[in-house]
Amino acid sequence: MIWFDILCHPVWAVSTALLAFVVRLQRRGSWDPQACTVQLKGKTAVVTGANTGIGKFIALDFARRGARVILACRSEARGTAALKEIREKTGNSDVHLRLVDLSSLDSVREFAKGFLEEEKALHILVNNAGVSGLPRQITKDGLDASFATNHLGPFLLTSLLLDLMKRSAPSRIVTVSSVNHRKGEVDFSHFHGENLSYFMDKIYNNTKLHNVICTNELARRLQGTGVTANSVHPGIVMTEVMRHYPLIVRCLFNFIGFFFFKSPEEGAVSPIYCAVAEETEGITGKYFDCDCSLVLPAPLARDTALAVKDFEICERLTSKL
Numbered sequence: 001m002i003w004f005d006i007l008c009h010p011v012w013a014v015s016t017a018l019l020a021f022v023v024r025l026q027r028r029g030s031w032d033p034q035a036c037t038v039q040l041k042g043k044t045a046v047v048t049g050a051n052t053g054i055g056k057f058i059a060l061d062f063a064r065r066g067a068r069v070i071l072a073c074r075s076e077a078r079g080t081a082a083l084k085e086i087r088e089k090t091g092n093s094d095v096h097l098r099l100v101d102l103s104s105l106d107s108v109r110e111f112a113k114g115f116l117e118e119e120k121a122l123h124i125l126v127n128n129a130g131v132s133g134l135p136r137q138i139t140k141d142g143l144d145a146s147f148a149t150n151h152l153g154p155f156l157l158t159s160l161l162l163d164l165m166k167r168s169a170p171s172r173i174v175t176v177s178s179v180n181h182r183k184g185e186v187d188f189s190h191f192h193g194e195n196l197s198y199f200m201d202k203i204y205n206n207t208k209l210h211n212v213i214c215t216n217e218l219a220r221r222l223q224g225t226g227v228t229a230n231s232v233h234p235g236i237v238m239t240e241v242m243r244h245y246p247l248i249v250r251c252l253f254n255f256i257g258f259f260f261f262k263s264p265e266e267g268a269v270s271p272i273y274c275a276v277a278e279e280t281e282g283i284t285g286k287y288f289d290c291d292c293s294l295v296l297p298a299p300l301a302r303d304t305a306l307a308v309k310d311f312e313i314c315e316r317l318t319s320k321l
């Protein structure tokens with residue numbers, strides 16, 4: 001009861017509302033996609049995980065700018081609902097759904113095969129899809145499901161689409177990582193689900209660190225090709241990302257998030273900035289924060305020798321030998 005009294009106390013309520021207002025102003029960042037006049041007519045973009053959350057708002061923005069947008073989603077029903085919504089809201093009928101399950105290397109290969117057969121160009125690839133809090137699951141490729149979904153599936157997808165992106169240059173690869181990469185660790189046995197702790201977001205943090213490391217290495221390998229590769233933190237965003245966590249954790253996230261976290265639309269701003277803004281043209285191998293500023297990633301993500309090794313291991317794990 002005492003907690004109820006505290007929560008209902010006017011001083012507490014007013015100060016919380018004020019704090020939330022300040023955080024709300026601050027979390028918007030400095031770049032406004034609506035004020036950005038860049039048009040994408042004649043450009044093709046792929047957004048993974050575009051049926052909900054941050055990915056849906058990224059796809060919506062690209063569609064508004066006139067791009068041909070491919071929603072790369074794993075669920076036909078959820079993908080179709082998003083497709084309908086995006087077409088209706090933007091009036092752009094050149095938005096399409098292609099199914100892919102990023103946790104399955106075969107599914108990624110099938111997606112890429114179909115895409116390369118039917119599409120003539122690819123100017124923007126946003127590796128957005130991701131999961132957090134998955135329990136231990138080993139995929140039929142022998143990989144931990146979180147690593148497969150968040151890192152190795154997108155890694156393979158990017159590799160398979162790379163030649164087309166080079167032919168379509170200038171083109172941009174944007175990988176939605178997370179500030180949590182700073183808490184990540186690198187141990188290559190993790191890819192196979194070994195030596196992992198499945199407590200809270202520990203695995204997620206590791207996968208997000210590999211995102212940044214491999215994006216930086218990819219950028220080094222792409223120097224001079226006209227294809228850029230950057231990673232970005234979208235902010236802490238009220239989406240379905242907590243769906244695999246216990247109810248109590250989800251309730252807490254949603255309660256705090258209601259006041260302080262970004263909306264999915266706000267979370268899409270920094271990825272959109274990396275993908276379309278004139279200011280980010282030619283920038284490559286960098287990590288952007290949720291306010292669109294360039295910041296240094298974690299020290300492990302700046303270790304070039306580690307990046308070469310990581311990249312080579314991911315190539316080996318995703319290649320069909």
Ligand SMILES: NC(=O)c1ccc[n+]([C@@H]2O[C@H](COP(=O)([O-])OP(=O)(O)OC[C@H]3O[C@@H](n4cnc5c(N)ncnc54)[C@H](OP(=O)(O)O)[C@@H]3O)[C@@H](O)[C@H]2O)c1
Binds near residue numbers: 100101130234
């Ligand atoms: N929300 C945050 O606070 C936050 C913070 C930092 C970084 N991020 C990153 O932002 C990105 C987007 O997350 P979100 O917050 O928008 O989460 P979300 O609402 O849960 O959306 C995740 C998307 O990824 C898709 N996805 C999951 N597993 C997939 C698979 N195996 N194959 C294909 N698609 C799959 C989901 O499809 P279904 O709907 O079919 O499951 C959904 O479309 C993620 O990379 C996440 O790590 C989020």
